[in-house]
Amino acid sequence: MSEQRYITVDGNEAAAAIAHLTNEVIAIYPITPASPMGELADYCTNRGRKNIFGVVPEVIEMQSEAGAAAVVHGALQTGALATTFTASQGLLLMIPEMFKIAGELTPAVFHIAARTIATHALSIFGDHSDVMSVRSTGWMMLCANSVQQAQDMALIAQAATLESRVPVIHFFDGFRTSHEVNKITPIPEEAVRGMIDVKLVDEHRQRGLNPEHPVLRGSSQNPDVFFQAREAANPFYQAAPAIVQNAMNRFASLTGRSYRNFEYVGSPDARHVIVMMGSGVGAVEEALDHLSAKGEDAGLLVVRLYRPFDAEGFLAALPKSVERIAVLDRTKEPGALGEPLYLDVLAAIAEHDWSAGNGHAACRPDVIGGRYGLSSKEFTPAMALAVYQELRKAAPRRHFTVGIYDDVSQLSLTWDADAIEEPASVTRAVFYGLGSDGTVGANKNSVKIIGEHTDLFAQGYFVYDSKKSGSVTASHLRFSPKPIRSTYLIRKANFVACHQFGLLERLDVLEVAEQGATFLLNSPYSAEEVWDRLPKLTQQQIIEKQLQFYVIDALAIAREAGLGTRINTAMQACFFALAGMLPRDEAIRFIKEATRKTYLRRGESVVERNCLAIDSAVEKMQRVPTPAAVTSEAGMIPALLPSGDEFVDHFTAMVAAGKGDLLPVSAMPLDGTFPTGTARYEKRSIAAEIPVWDSAICTDCGLCAFVCPHTAIRVNAYPETCLDGAPADFASKPFKDKDLAGHRFTVQVAPDDCTGCGVCVDVCPAKSKEVVRHKAINMEPKEPHLARERANFDFFLGLPAVDRTQVKADTVKSSQLLLPLFEFSGACSGCGETPYLKLMSQLFGDRAIIGNATGCSSIYGGNLPTTPWTKNADGRGPAWCNSLFEDVGEFGLGIRLAADHRMQHAQHLLKQVAGRIGDDLVAAILESPQSSESEIAEQRRRVDQLRQRLRGVADLAARDLEDVVDALVRRSVWIVGGDGWAYDIGFGGLDHVLTSGRDVNILVLDTGVYSNTGGQASKATPRAAIAKFAANGKPSRKKDLGMLAVSYGNVYVAQVALAANPVQTLKAFHEAESYRGVSLILAYSQCIAHGIDMSTGMTHQKQVVQSGMWPLYRFDPRIAPEGAHAFRLDSRKPTISFEEFAATEARFAMGMQADPEHAKHLVKLAQKDIDDRWHYYEQMAAIEHQIVANGEAK
């Protein structure tokens, strides 16, 4: 292989490495897809990696992006080189600081993995709507189109900002570039030094605030001078483009890679030119190659420096021959005449004096503008070709979209998806796996192996689904003798691997296979047995496409090697053996080297086991001779069961089947509104084992249902007569309950909805007298039970629900008889958050409005295709909305205000029509306290009566009242979010809501870490816990949010852990909801990021309470005015030491393993925290409160 040194990294790593080398202060806040940049910077600092100035940069995690930007601003003002990484809403939160930084002419670079801004929906994927929203801040905007450029532009930006004093937004496409792994040439540190002019750095430092020669900056100015001062900066902006170009030139001389602010590619005499920036450039370049091969002229003007927009430079870069320009924007500005780049191009052309010639065609080119690629929508060479075709038309559309089918505004271009094929010289491999099997990790390694050991170029891009449990991944890998510009998914693969046999009946994995491709299947069946086990569609495609079919029992190999279910290295070895890019022995040697490199830090035994799997896999892989005929009748399992709802059966089913790209604009809900109750149609059947009930042992406690994170265990009590027609195997037992004497009781699993987490078995207290390990509920392999339990569950769903007004719901058992209105979420198997949401939905769901902060709960709660929030038989259920991450406190308060106002409005109208309705009914409605289940039911009955009577009243007020009559039933408003929201980014808003006195219920699902973005520390992270940005163990004490709320006096506060004390949790929910002021429930939620076996998550909950790390308490202001003890400590004095508890969770135990001395110190401090807090709470519990009554509570 050549001498040139390469690395294979993703865009985030490429940019962050430069940022860390060239900065001194790095302030970050996690947000997808930029989080890995901050994490890498933190990792470098933790490893003691120095910047080019010989010092290890400071890395600090802040409470929000606004905080991070402010830290950067402060650091810059004090003469440090400072940076941050962010995306999307995070960038929006930085805007005020960005205006300041630019206004003060401060050199700085922010690195942005450009991501969609949430509008009708949140999307974590890539487009330019975030960066385009900050173009008025006065920052330069420099775009990188590829992983290589993410590195190169990061450095060019840093050099240019120092010289120009204009700060730079360096951006690249979220996911497509930030997460694409590609082979790039690294920049040697000497070249980095060569780019950073120390004199300019020194000048920046000299401008920093310094009491030795003090200045004042950030004054307030009046109309007399403000305007002129803003104009004073103009020369800096005028000079900036040339400075950037000079930096690029200097970079070229140091590295050999040459860039231009505007770079033209294509025929020198092209008449039709596309103007664009970002990763889509690669696809257009491939379209140009295609056109060029056909002898057709066309061109592409790549915009690198978007702001300041150098009109002259832009025009100079255009070929003289240009007649028509199509500007492609990866953003949308509704209501604008066009998108930003289009308008800038138009203005540049309009301002140019075409009559003067100026080296250009005298004729002013026509400009059209199109949108593409929103939220990482695929943008392919075929789509680029469609744009060129549009330019060739006699009357091209002025505005268009490409990549979708717009049958509403008719704006979309049509394209022939097969118009351009990828070259045969490119190895195109697609791998389907499950998140849990390590497919993605192995494929990232494969890209590295090929990239770093051969002359081939390599690219990896990975697609994940929306579920956190049982999620399917698709890895798209390309290997090519030429650099890879294909910034889109592989459409035709010459190698397809399916790492999970079960996926064949759920996914058309061979759709992507081209004729004659190789197909590798992880199969429990041998080459002789496998054919008849395949679904019909798979057999058809193997025959029709003449695939070379191989099988390997990777699971058996992994198990033999002691790797459990981790089949990835075995599959990777087979890929290398089949792909033929390297001689087999050499390939195996490289895989083993890579395995050693990847796993050695974890231990020799891990390396050994993986190497064993590699050798065994290559030896045991078998070629399957392809029979001539299809023998299977097995069809595919539909992604969604028929629901009977047209929208669900069409729209949701398409999205669930992975065919959402085919949906036209007309199929879309206009405002992001979707029906609830859809998760029940998505029978994912991901569990290998399911719980099986033994009614003979069961004590009817209901704990299994209470803790089930996926609502896949249900209980019901019903009259015996309901068993008529029950399936023969339907199990039931007499219900031990005096209120429902004579009833039968059943614990039923939903076999296709269960994730097999085992939490129910962990909590089950009933053990067999004969075989102690046999409980009343036991995990057993699913297959033998599946058909029976499906029939049983169907029957179970038809059983009558208990009368809610007759159920006190003050015990676990009785609460679980209530219908859950949150079911079958795609949360992680064994999630600690979801049982609280399910409980809330059972108790109050039929009258709840939920404002949900962005985070895990908004993802498993509201990520398409389906939602677990559902309705009861009357069609009632939680109404749910996610606004943002940072705002849900205020958002929820708004919900309360509106609900109250609507009720007042309805009451006002009711009084107006009282005479015609009947005073008794009106009085009953107006006076109902609605504080219990039966009172709510009564009110509903009265409102129904009212509705009927209103029909007979011919009055305007009656008509108005009909519109708002629902509001007469009290709404239960819930504000739901994680600790990242409550303790950090949303704390300011939450704090204000706490003081509002309004009837909102705030549920904080406290995992003590940013779970959704992968385990970054928050202020809820306990001391000593290892988390991202706390790699040495969190040095500081967990914030006591509950006591902050208690200090207001009029806030109901409870700290709960549902498995540690279920009844206390139930009481807290009831008390919080019934309190007509602000209620705050802090709910301990175990998480993957705790490093525990999630099947024992509820045991951990018990232990965390026993250790005193999470004391249970309730503070009820209703008791305070009476001088009573409003604060009740509900848990017992700690019975196990923190050290003992900490040894059971990897977040603590890792520290003890890695750095025992430091960890011991932290553990000691953490124990002191616990002791001190317990002592404080004990004193709190003894205090007799005399708090002023909550006068303003409503």
Next chain:
Amino acid sequence: MRVELSTTYLGMELRHPIVAGASPLTGNLDSLRRLEQAGVSAVVLPSLFEEQIVQTELQLDALYEYYAGTFAESLTYFPELREYNTGPRDYLKLLKLAKRSLSVPVIASLNGSSPGGWVRFAKQLEDAGADAIELNVYFVPTDPRMSSEEVERRYADLVAFVKNAVSVPVAVKIGAQFSSLCHFARQLADSGADGLVMFNRYLEPDINLNSLQITPHLVLSTRNELRLPLRWIGILRDQTSMSLAASSGIHFPEDAVKLILVGADICMMTSALFKHGVEYVTEMVREVENWLEINDYVSIEQAKGSMSYSNCPDSGQLERANYMKAITSYTPMR
């Protein structure tokens, strides 16, 4: 006249026979120093458990792979740390430090779980400076197809593997529950073992009656446990040239004396040191010396084995296992 207390164990000259056996007391440098100051003649470090090392490594690997690469927003859940401190590093560090800081011999103890592991770790212990290696071999054979011969063969093979890999002396710490202990001891000697440590004390199960769970316990030894090594050292002393170390139940000076009389080269102490503190060693040594002096012994070597199976007045008592009515011989039987 002072009694010559020196003894030879695994070819090493020790000042006297009182040695600190493997326990948490020998697990840190501070405590090791105190043991030396108290006068122990050698120390045996706690065991390096291969199974524990492997378990830690696999746990760490599993932790980083758990839910990694599953969901686009959270591709990992834990930060990569600077150092994971897996493998035998900590142990080797302690061994090196002990060798550097102590003047008495330092014996490393190893509990392997795979043939490769035994050899690899034994080599590392030797490289780190161990004066000798004690193999702590123990497993619970639950497979009904495994014969006692196979069990013994496994022990012997492991000893042979390790002996081939290292040049320092190797002792084997064994349990007492072998059908034919003398035959087994010979097998070990044939495999190259330089010494036997008798006997291992194991973690044993208990039941928590509240939770109905098995709870393993390790309790400190009692003086009564002395009887088992007393018997077997006495019997083996005449059969083998291997070093014999007594371990279990040595609580008082007279216990050590008894073991020496039946033939123990050294006495390993653990439980008594937990009970009385490491300074108790000084008293033990002094009192052993006193007894020998009072009883006119000139050296340990003189006393050692003077009451072995062959040398004791009534050898039958050493092998008697069941209580029988005393049989009195009235006349010699012919």
